[in-house]
Amino acid sequence: MDRDTNHFKRNILKVELWAAFGVSHMRGLATLIDPVLLPNKSEGLLIAGTEIHCTDGGRKIWEHRQVWLCQPAAGTEADWARATYHRTHPET
Numbered sequence: 001m002d003r004d005t006n007h008f009k010r011n012i013l014k015v016e017l018w019a020a021f022g023v024s025h026m027r028g029l030a031t032l033i034d035p036v037l038l039p040n041k042s043e044g045l046l047i048a049g050t051e052i053h054c055t056d057g058g059r060k061i062w063e064h065r066q067v068w069l070c071q072p073a074a075g076t077e078a079d080w081a082r083a084t085y086h087r088t089h090p091e092t
Contacts, residue, residue: 014032014033030051032051032066035049043072045070
């Protein structure tokens, strides 16, 4: 983002995180500013950054520091949903 279009008065980096939602659809998850890749020994990437949320007509700005584990997903949406379900419900 250019310094002329933000309130930080400096150039900032941003990353938009998306998730596959169906075969040809994508769903936006978050937009992080000042992203940083963190060391990670597992499969995937750790991305840290700040998400900005404006309320009250833009008069209040909330900054949420977040870390996301981004992992590659292969296969169909059904395969991904099944794997996610079994990871969260190991008794089945």
